[in-house]
Amino acid sequence: MRNLFLPLCIVLLLNSCEKSEMKLDIPSTVVSPEKVASAEYVVEETPPPQEVSKEPLSDENKPAQVSVSPKKIDTIAKKVIKNGTMKIQVGDIKKAQNQVAGILKKNNAYIQNEQFQNTDMDDNLDLVIRVPHKNFDALINSFSDGVGSVLSKNISSDDVTEEYTDVSIKLANKKIYLEKYRDMLRNASTTKDMIEIQETIRELEDEIDVAEGRLRFIDDRVNYSTLNLGLYKEKVRSSATSKIGFGSRFADSVTEGWNSFVTFLLGIISFWPFLLLIPLIILMWRKLKACKKKPQQ
Structure with a gap:
């Protein structure tokens, strides 16, 4: 029995050591997520430069x-x-x-x-x-x-x-x-x-x-x-050469009078169709007058 007990104890000790080593290795696996987290944090910081590049x-x-x-x-x-x-x-x-x-x-x-x-x-x-x-x-x-x-x-x-x-x-x-x-x-x-x-x-x-x-x-x-x-x-x-003296004013008045007469004459001529009616009116008036005298004879 003693010969069997010693080997069992040695096996148990070895198993306990392996478990302890596994427990010690666990923190190493925990550190890696932190690194990942830190890497993710770095990624989250990268968008601001991209937004800045879009602003222009x-x-x-x-x-x-x-x-x-x-x-x-x-x-x-x-x-x-x-x-x-x-x-x-x-x-x-x-x-x-x-x-x-x-x-x-x-x-x-x-x-x-x-x-x-x-x-x-x-x-x-x-x-x-x-x-x-x-x-x-x-x-x-x-x-x-x-x-x-x-x-x-x-x-x-x-x-x-x-x-x-x-x-x-x-x-x-x-x-x-x-x-x-x-x-x-x-x-x-x-x-x-x-x-x-x-x-x-x-x-x-x-x-x-x-x-x-x-x-x-x-x-x-x-x-x-x-x-x-x-x-x-x-x-x-001067009185001799001035164009606003009496002689100049008299000549201007004669010219204006003549121009007014020509304008009046041309205005009368423009009524020539009405002048043709005057002989016709006189002829009609004479005929009416002659017709009135005939019954009296």
Whole structure:
């Protein structure tokens, strides 16, 4: 029995050791789920980068682009449009015109439009002058001092900085949208989407052209001021040559009387169909009168 007991004890000890080793191996199997859990946690963190990558394609990113545009407000210089009108009385139109040409050349200005009118009372030369913004005041002073007697002068300034800034910001945003729609057009999968995107692109391009044209117009008006200059010369009238004297008025009265008579005569002639009825009426009246006399005889 003792010989059998010892082997049994040894077998039991070995079995207990194997069970203990199995229990010790269990934690190793528990650790692996934690690793899996940690791996799953890492996977859960990956979607945010994907969502960030999608944001530039969404409409929410468009206002973010606009945030860059306020920097342009500080870079835009003040935009002021200056305009003026002057009327100057001169002794000689030709001499004054030569003086004006010299002043324009000195101030790098030019004549945009010229109109001359010669009447019985006076001569008028109207000029539309464009002059660089920085030389506008010097040009006005030159005309006031050396050309003639200033009859009237009106100078105005219009600050268009706010309008220019607003148009510039909208133009920048439209260009951003245009590039995004062009990217969408390259990635369009259906014909319907392509047609709709192309129509939107066409509208944006038209709006961009209008905005750029408006900015060019404002820049032109700001860089070159406009002056409407009128040169006026009153003609000298004498009793011998004046056309408003008695002789001229008498001749005009005779002419007007003759014209009135011709008009009256032509008006009567225009009633010629009614004049043909007068002989007919007279003939009928005589016949009626003759018929009344016959019973008396």
